[in-house]
Amino acid sequence: MEIEHGFAEGEGVQLHYARAGVGPLMLFLHGFPEFWYGWRRQLPEFGRDHLALAPDQRGYNLSDKPAGKEAYRIDRMVADVAALAGRFATGPMVLVGHDWGGAVAWAFAIKHPELVERLIILNAPHPVLMQRRLASDPEQAAASQYMRRFRKPDAEA
Numbered sequence: 001m002e003i004e005h006g007f008a009e010g011e012g013v014q015l016h017y018a019r020a021g022v023g024p025l026m027l028f029l030h031g032f033p034e035f036w037y038g039w040r041r042q043l044p045e046f047g048r049d050h051l052a053l054a055p056d057q058r059g060y061n062l063s064d065k066p067a068g069k070e071a072y073r074i075d076r077m078v079a080d081v082a083a084l085a086g087r088f089a090t091g092p093m094v095l096v097g098h099d100w101g102g103a104v105a106w107a108f109a110i111k112h113p114e115l116v117e118r119l120i121i122l123n124a125p126h127p128v129l130m131q132r133r134l135a136s137d138p139e140q141a142a143a144s145q146y147m148r149r150f151r152k153p154d155a156e157a
Contacts, residue, residue, distance in 0.1 A: 001044035007062075008055070008087050011079035013071075016062035017055040021047025024117075025089040027081065028054040031099020031123070035061035038098070053088055055080070057101065077104045078111055085115050092117035099123050 001021065007014050018036040020043040028039040039054040046052040056063040058080060059072060070076075081104065085093055095116050097105025102124020109116045149155060 001047050003040065003043050008084060010055075010058060010063075010083050011076050013058050013064035013066060013080065015055045015058065015064070015080060015084065017053055017084070018043060019047075019051060019053045020044050021050055021052050023050045024091060025085065025093035026050035026052050027084060027088075027093055027095050028052065029057065029081070029095070029097040029101025029104050030054065030060070031097075031101050033060075034099075037061075042096075050094065051088060053084065055084060057104070074104065074107050078108045081105075081108045082112060082115070085112075089115065094118045094120065096120040097122070097124060 003018050003020050005016065005018050007016055009015070016036070018040070026046050028036075028042060030036060030038045035056045036054040039052075043052045043054060057077065059065050066072075081095075092115055095105050095109060095118070097103070097120070099122070102121040105119060105121060106124065106126060109119045
């Protein structure tokens with residue numbers, strides 16, 4: 001099955017996407033530092049009975065890269081997913097998220113449970129459980145310190 005590419009409006013950004021198949025929406029959200037290509041093998045497989053769609057999230061690959069950290073707040077990422085659902089879904093969707101995409105998927109499902117038929121998360125804990133572990137488990141807090149480095153101005157280096 002051939003993978004097609006296109007662009008759709010997100011929350012004030014143009015989002016590139018790859019898609020395969022027709023049917024109910026199955027939306028795949030990639031992790032850091034990946035892009036749609038991480039789902040290249042899943043799209044044709046799940047496209048057999050779904051519209052399998054994998055966007056480049058904002059800031060990645062061919063999607064817009066707005067300036068400023070405010071543009072990357074979780075509510076903006078969730079709004080991007082809502083915009084894609086509004087364009088491509090005909091009912092509740094299957095939402096799949098890996099890593100950072102899993103965190104976005106959790107946030108989307110919590111805010112819009114009526115739009116999610118099934119939620120599939122790979123390598124991203126439930127946000128409440130993660131906050132508890134960060135607050136109460138020194139080993140988890142230490143293991144998660146790498147994320148703080150990404151918040152520094154020189155993180156690109």
